[in-house]
Amino acid sequence: MHIVASGITDVGLKREGNEDSFSSEDALGLYVVADGMGGHLAGEVASRISVELINKCYRKWVEEGVSADEIYGEPDNSLTLQGNYILGSIRFANRVIYEMAVENKKYHGMGTTVVILLVTQDVIIAANVGDSRIYLVRDGVIEGLSKDHTIVAEQVEMGMMTKEEAETSPLKHILTRNLGSAETVEPDIFEIEPSNNDRFILCTDGLTDLVRDEEILAMANNEKEPESLCRRLIDKVLKRGAHDNTTIISVFIMDMKGHEDGSFKKIGQFFADFFIGFHKILKKLIP
Amino acid sequence: MARLILMFNKQVLKEYPIMKESITIGRNKDNIINIDNLAVSGYHARIDKAGSDFILTDLQSTNGTFINDKKITSHKLSHGDNIIIGKHVLLFVATEKGKVEKSPEQLDMDKTMMLNTAKQKELLSKQEQPISTVKPVEKIGVISFIDGSGLGEIELTKKLTKIGKADTSEIKLSGMLMAPTSATISKRPNGYTISFTGGMTKLKVNNKVVKDNVQLNDFDTIELGAYKFQFFQKDVNTQA
Numbered sequence: 001m002h003i004v005a006s007g008i009t010d011v012g013l014k015r016e017g018n019e020d021s022f023s024s025e026d027a028l029g030l031y032v033v034a035d036g037m038g039g040h041l042a043g044e045v046a047s048r049i050s051v052e053l054i055n056k057c058y059r060k061w062v063e064e065g066v067s068a069d070e071i072y073g074e075p076d077n078s079l080t081l082q083g084n085y086i087l088g089s090i091r092f093a094n095r096v097i098y099e100m101a102v103e104n105k106k107y108h109g110m111g112t113t114v115v116i117l118l119v120t121q122d123v124i125i126a127a128n129v130g131d132s133r134i135y136l137v138r139d140g141v142i143e144g145l146s147k148d149h150t151i152v153a154e155q156v157e158m159g160m161m162t163k164e165e166a167e168t169s170p171l172k173h174i175l176t177r178n179l180g181s182a183e184t185v186e187p188d189i190f191e192i193e194p195s196n197n198d199r200f201i202l203c204t205d206g207l208t209d210l211v212r213d214e215e216i217l218a219m220a221n222n223e224k225e226p227e228s229l230c231r232r233l234i235d236k237v238l239k240r241g242a243h244d245n246t247t248i249i250s251v252f253i254m255d256m257k258g259h260e261d262g263s264f265k266k267i268g269q270f271f272a273d274f275f276i277g278f279h280k281i282l283k284k285l286i287p
Numbered sequence: 288m289a290r291l292i293l294m295f296n297k298q299v300l301k302e303y304p305i306m307k308e309s310i311t312i313g314r315n316k317d318n319i320i321n322i323d324n325l326a327v328s329g330y331h332a333r334i335d336k337a338g339s340d341f342i343l344t345d346l347q348s349t350n351g352t353f354i355n356d357k358k359i360t361s362h363k364l365s366h367g368d369n370i371i372i373g374k375h376v377l378l379f380v381a382t383e384k385g386k387v388e389k390s391p392e393q394l395d396m397d398k399t400m401m402l403n404t405a406k407q408k409e410l411l412s413k414q415e416q417p418i419s420t421v422k423p424v425e426k427i428g429v430i431s432f433i434d435g436s437g438l439g440e441i442e443l444t445k446k447l448t449k450i451g452k453a454d455t456s457e458i459k460l461s462g463m464l465m466a467p468t469s470a471t472i473s474k475r476p477n478g479y480t481i482s483f484t485g486g487m488t489k490l491k492v493n494n495k496v497v498k499d500n501v502q503l504n505d506f507d508t509i510e511l512g513a514y515k516f517q518f519f520q521k522d523v524n525t526q527a
Contacts, residue, residue, distance in 0.1 A: 037399050078446050111401050123447060131399065139499050144476050151292070151299055160302065170366070170380055173399045176297050181401045191447035192473040193482050195499065205399060244398075272464045272487035276513050 001194070001256045003029060003119055006226035007249040010234050012206060012242035019043035020204050020247040021051045021112075029119040030058055031249045035132050035204040037178070038110030042101075046112040049100075050093040050179050054116060057089035076189070079125075083191055086116055086127045090179070090187045094129075097180035111180035114187075115146055115202050117251060119194065127189040130178045133208055135216060136192075137199040142217035145200075147188040149177035173205070196256035201229075206246030210237050226250035289341060291334075291370075292378040293320065300375075309335045312372060313346075326350050326373025334364070341379070343370060425523040428472065428479045428503070430458070434515040443479070448472045450511065451486070462512050464488050470511055472503070472518075479503040479518065488512035 005026060011018040019036040021044070032054050036047030061071065062085065068075035071088030072095075079087060093114070101107045113130025126134045126145035131153075134145040147153065152169045154176060155161040166172065177185060199220050207216075211233065219236075223229035229250045237246045291303045303310075303320055310319040313331040322331075328348035335342045341364040345352035353371035354362050364370075370377040428443040441458055448457040453467035460469070466486020473480050482500035483490040490497045491510040503509075505519045 035399065037401065078444055080447065083446065113399070147476050151294075155299055155302075160299070171292070171378070175399060175401045178401045188476075189446065190473065190475050191445075192475065192480070193447065193449075193468075193471040193484055195482065272512075273489060275464065276488070279513055 001121055002254040003251060004226050004254060005031060005249060005251040006230050007031070007033075007247070008230040008234055009247040010206075010238070010242065010245065012245050013238065014241070014243045015245055017041070017044060018245045019047055020206070020245045021047035022202075022247050022249055023051045023055055024249055025055060025059075028055075028059060028062065030055065031117040031119075031200075031202055031251055032114065033132055033202045033204060033247050033249055034112045034114045034179075035130065035206075035245070035247070036110065036112040038101075038107070038180075040106065042107045042110035043112070045100075045107065046097050046110040046180050047114075049097055050112045050114050053093040053096055054086075054089040054114065057092050058085050058118075061085045061088070073184075079189060080123055080191060082118060082120065082123065083125050083127075083189055086118060086125055087187065087189060090114060090116070090127060090129060091185065094179040094185040095183065098183055101180050109181075111175075111178040113175070113204070114179055117145075117200055117202055117249075119200075119251060119253065121194070124192045124194050124198070124200075125189065126192075127187045129185055129187045130175050131173070131208075132202070132204045135201040135203075135213070135220075137201070137217060137220040138195055138197070140217075140221060142213050142220070144213075145190050145192070149188075150175055194253055194256065196253060198253040199226075199229075200249075200251040201233075202249040202251075203233075204245065204247045206242065206244040207233060207237055207248055209244065210240040210242070220250070226252050290380045291320065292380060293322070294376045294378060295374065305334065305336070305341065307336075309333060311346075312377070320377070322372065322375050324373050324375065327375070331372055332370070340364070341381075348372075426520040427523045428474065428518060428520050430472075430509070430516045430518050432514065432516045433508075434513065436514060438516075443472055443474070446474050451484075460511065460514055462488065462514075465512060477502065479520070481509065481518075 005024050007022050007024045009020050022033045024031050032051045034047035034050045036043030068081055068084040071084050072092040075084045076087055101110045113132040115128040115132040115134055117134055118125040128146035131148045131150050136143045136145050151171045151174045152166040156163055156166050219232050230248045233248050289305045293300045311330055311333045312318055312320040313329050314327045315329040330346045331348040332346055332352045333344050343362045343364050345360050350373055351358050355369050364379045366381040368379040429440055431440045432438040445457055449468045450458045450470045451468040452465040464487040468484050469486045469488050470490050471482050471484055480500050480502050483497050492501050492507055503518045507518045509516050
């Protein structure tokens, strides 16, 4: 399996500073994007610290091969070991940012969203807190692998609001969860199997405020490299006014074995079908 | 139309469009916004429409009415104001075009914000009995074997369930042509998805061969080689 990734961040046309941070660690298959909030430089600090700590924790736990019981907080049995590493690293980053915000006046009220993608041979893990997102483009279809933690998204989920209403709601940017505002935080984590030619897009709301899912899909289908995809997405954002900072990482999976439809496999499948059909008939005849 | 959003401990309880010239908020049932909580007075506060503005007035309530932490007797509402009544928060949203005036001190709705959870925590800690909070029902996927293999029902307790011959599979199926991992079922934001991952054994959902992945709906029939099972979702009893 071959992973190609590229990341880009842009301050945009309206904001003075960039409060977004990101990291791209091909060796670990770990990609992180964070969108900070809070006055002065606090937002920048929160997003940068979250990215650094998540990388540090995850790397340390992988290298030491710790068990799920040794992560920060209670392990989640519905997740793989790597999923638990990601969970623990988010909890840990949250705690540090929270303590800093409480103890240091200039960091009061700081927080950050975070979205993480982990790509390994066996599993893809997507985790998020806040309204930064991960998209998966597979077989020409776009799918969200994150859940927005906003008032409107929760209302949509409960059937109190339509998706269309949510998009134009003035409450769109009010988060119900982030890193730094409470002692504990629970991220949403999803695990899926990797598949050849999977394309992932991690982004802050700078992108999703201005570019629709279908447009992201069209560009992801057309571009051959993650770098050009990032560039084209950012260009679109800038063309539309770029009222916020925008950060995008795109990750492409290539040359994955075991998913091609070779002729040997086709013959094999034919025999397999024949064998199973035969087996079924036998079962019927001899109860 | 301007709206008020009633929230309690981060959860949105209800949304009220301001349809009338005057609306009252209080514990008594005849209030338009009825908050059944002892911290709220019978008739706690009132909002009156005055031209294009909305004026909030405290009706000499026992515990007071607050706007963004400040106690008020009367207040002209601005977009994004948090009206705090007892342990509840009413968020005022002015959505009519051109009516959203922003002073530098006010909220910039373009900017991502976090609900002030510290405040809500503080409020919650004083609350003896939290009132019913609306929460989406958590569901769990189940597969039920209908092939006579005697495997019965299996709950999908993992985010990613591997199905195949390998010992590490969550659902272990035998068969000469079964791959170590033949298919996977993953729980995603939009529900459960089944994916074919390889091997000689065909995956079929509702009699159609699946080569990549397909989203599962309740009572879909899945075939994996000689195995046949049905998928459905059931509500999880989350222990509080």
